[in-house]
Amino acid sequence: MWNLARVAASRLSRSRRFSTAIPGPCIVHKRGTDILHDPWFNKDTGFPLTERDRLGLRGLLPPRVISFEQQYARFMESYRSLEKNTRGQPNDVVSLAKWRILNRLHDRNETLYYRVLIDNIKDFAPIIYTPTVGLVCQNYSGLFRRPRGMYFSAKDKGEMMSMIYNWPSPQVDMIVLTDGSRILGLGDLGVQGIGIPIGKLDMYVAAAGINPQRILPVMLDVGTNNQKLLEDRLYLGLRRPRLEGEEYLSIVDEFMEAVHARWPKAIIQFEDFQMKWAFETLERYRKRFCMFNDDIQGTAGVALAGLLGSVRAQGQALTDFVNQKIVVVGAGSAGLGVLKMAVEAVSRMAGNSETVAKNQFFLLDKDGLITKDRKNLDLAAAPFAKDPGQIMGLREGASLLEVVKKVKPHVLLGLSGVGGVFNEEVLKAMRESDSPKPAIFAMSNPTMNAECTAADAFKHAGENILFASGSPFENIDLGNGKIGHVNQANNMYLFPGIGLGSLLSGAHYITDGMLQSAAECLASYMSDEEVRNGILYPSINSIRDITAEVGAAVLRAAVAEDLAEGHGEVGPRDLRHMSKEETVEYVTRNMWYPIYSPLVHEK
């Protein structure tokens, strides 16, 4: 376990190439303008003349054939001039303008869209994913032009089994599903939350190379409790309060059964469900379907990898993790998911029971420190509630500042959804941490909801801190040539690999062992030197490489647990005989890469 040098070395020695060989033909069942209006097949001015003849496109396009490279350059030119023309305008205006130009390309020509996304992932991820996706969800009804994905509403009860066949693609591998009830830290956005599955699936294509014809973003519209939206005349969702209890669950059940009937092998990622449903649906479905909850399980792995990185960054052995004091702020689906996985890791490392392992963790929610004295203590938080006798004189509900001052934690980790709760006083109190390099993880999204900014963290808590945030911030110039490194602790480093590894394994469900392997793989990805320099997570530029490693780790864990049934022509025996290296190569080979395929018409 935790063989760090091994993976980091193999990463450095291998320069992975993604297939750019001539692609095989792609069968289309349409002709003429129907093809031009289908972003899966459209090549715009890039259709070769022979293909124009074959597909009835002659005369429907200007005569000159433009190469893929020229189309790419043309798009990037317009993107750069938009950047230039919007310089100085408010951030939101610029981000939305960038989102619009990318979205228009997405709607028109997916091959070109995904190529520019993959090649410019560092610039474009913050537009199509966090944080801009939050702004897009907030404004979705006004921005709406064309539908994307599928919508199942409370009115569709009894119809879902047939509705699922309305989706045009014969095969779906990856579904991201939300009910819009907790979109990032923005709360209940009802049907407008569809932006999240779309953004997550764009990351699946970019990072995991899932074929865009095999992804499906889904919104379960069971109403909204957001009064402002209910009163908004542009709102596109059901104008009714959210379904609750059995009524709610029967809708989700029906959807899950419908998906399973049509695509029994599809992986379903639950995303941005409010806490009660996040936990309940995970328990309900995890042994019946191949699904996971990204906010609980993906986030946990990413946070754990960062926590282990911060132990290494202090120059300590990994096993010193068992001595770290960690304050977790936010006892929701994400915070509790992180605690559960971290406690399990400590108890494995120390050979202790989980009860002992819990001692080093302190959990707060909106009412302060959670102890066993808490009235109406939430069942999910109860296992982490402190015994009032054991907490250095801290009382039930103690404030974050009191806790930080008393505990002097090695790590302060925020998943509260509340911007600025790591205020100046709290950050200054972290200067008294027992760690030589205290870690501050402000993981809430989007940017406005981060517990603190990177600049404030380095300014108030000191230049020796390790810093990570859920949304991207620029590195901080500390003067004298020193840089305060900003890490992005976002579940995007894991969910694509969890999905792809699970898919290729052919496992019927996703186990804790598979998720733990994903986290271990990410934790081992960084070299000692990188970690010493405060770099806890890889650059997003290498997201395909990371995803290949994570996917292979998940797949191998499924094989080790005897759950892998294989995928396509690769059966369980083949998987069992693959070395680690071969598994990574296999996963990489299965990644779709955007390149124009010759189109062949079939009636």
Ligand SMILES: NC(=O)c1ccc[n+]([C@@H]2O[C@H](COP(=O)([O-])OP(=O)(O)OC[C@H]3O[C@@H](n4cnc5c(N)ncnc54)[C@H](O)[C@@H]3O)[C@@H](O)[C@H]2O)c1
């Ligand atoms: N970086 C990532 O990869 C990642 C992953 C998942 C979630 N998140 C972010 O984490 C946040 C929370 O997500 P969630 O699903 O756990 O939400 P949630 O609604 O389930 O939980 C929020 C928790 O924060 C607590 N809280 C609210 N105000 C607080 C305050 N002032 N002080 C302390 N605690 C407070 C609440 O009591 C609750 O326990 C969101 O902003 C989300 O975007 C980030």
Ligand SMILES: O=C(O)C[C@H](O)C(=O)O
């Ligand atoms: O969507 C993200 O950027 C991460 C996470 O899933 C969240 O809910 O904030």
Ligand SMILES: [Mg+2]
């Ligand atoms: Mg989420």
